[in-house]
Structure formats: structure tokens, C-alpha cells
Amino acid sequence: MAHTQEVKGIDVDPETRCAHYHSEIDRIAIKFYCCGIYYPCFECHQATGCGSSEVWPKERFDEKAVLCGSCGHELTVAEYLDCHSSCPACSAPFNPGCTLHKHLYFG
Template sequence: MAHSLLVKGVKVDPETRCSHYHSEIDRIAIKFFCCGIYYPCYECHEAVGCGKSEVWPKERFSEKAVLCGACGHELTVNEYLNCASTCPACSAPFNPGCSLHKHLYFE
């Protein structure tokens, strides 16, 4: 559980870091479109997820799909993609390298 929301994965800490991504700034979880469950990363979803990964379609980018592990704020996909790797609620930094994997989560 991270801020009262279930976050599944491999060795998930209270700020949503996992065994795959665990630097100080790795502090988001993404709600996978296919199953509606938060995971810290695509590798955690592959390991313990639903087995049918689907990306968020553009027409649903206004829905909450990203969790800040620092404060528990849920961001819409649009908010996350435009937040400059900083939580809009608590200013905690997110890993800017996550943008390299956005195609795995978002259309």
C-alpha cells in the first residue's frame, strides 16, 4: 500500500520504488490501463501483473493514472506528461528518465 492505494510489484517501498527502479527520484506508480492497478514500472507489471499490457489511449489522458509516491497525489496522464518531472502537489522530483519508457504506458 502506498498512501492507502494498492501498488503491486516486486519489493515495493512506501514511496513506490521497486526492485527494478529504486533511486531516490523513482517515486511514481502508474495505473495500468489493462487492469486498473498501480505498479511502479512495466517490469513489475510483467512479473506480477495481468499479463495483457495495454497503454492508455489519448482520449483517456484526462483520467488519473499516476501516483506520486511522496505525497499520494494522483495525477492525470496529461498532468504527468506536462509536470516537468515534479509533483504538482508536493514538488517532489520524479525521475526524468521515465520519459524514455512512456510509450510502454501511454499512446
């Protein structure tokens, strides 16, 4: 495992892929604002999370909330939204399709 953060969810692999999203480029986890715990996706959080789902408020986008499953670098919300689907630390590609779900995580 390239990171030391605990990532909860269903069938989470060492690079943070899960039962729901498991392609080669599915390698981020999101720290959910409501509970402060990393999950690979909103479906894992719904299934095994805190039971409350709150998005990160814009005024807190400077806080670390996204984990690169490849190298373990933690990105702020703002860094993640501006990273063009690759890790700024190791250049590992992230799934660009994740932008379709950003409203589930970030306000």
C-alpha cells in the same frame, strides 16, 4: 506510507520504488490501463500483473493514472506528461528518465 493506494510489484517500498527502479527520485506508480492496478514499472507489471499490457489511449489522458509515491497525489496522464518531472502537489522530484519509457504506458 504517504498514500493509500495499493501498489503491486516486486519489493515495493512506501514511496513506490521497486526492485527495478529504486533511486531516490523513482517515486511514481502507474495505473495500468489493462487492469486498473498501480505498479511502479512495466517490469513489475510483466512479472506480477494481469498478463496483458495495454497503453492509455490519448482520448483518456484526462483520467487519473499516475501516483506520487511521496504525497499520494494522483495525476491524470496529461498532468503527468506536463509536470516537468515533479509532483504538482508536493514538488517532489520524479525521475526524468521515465520519459524514455512513456510509450510503454501511454499511447
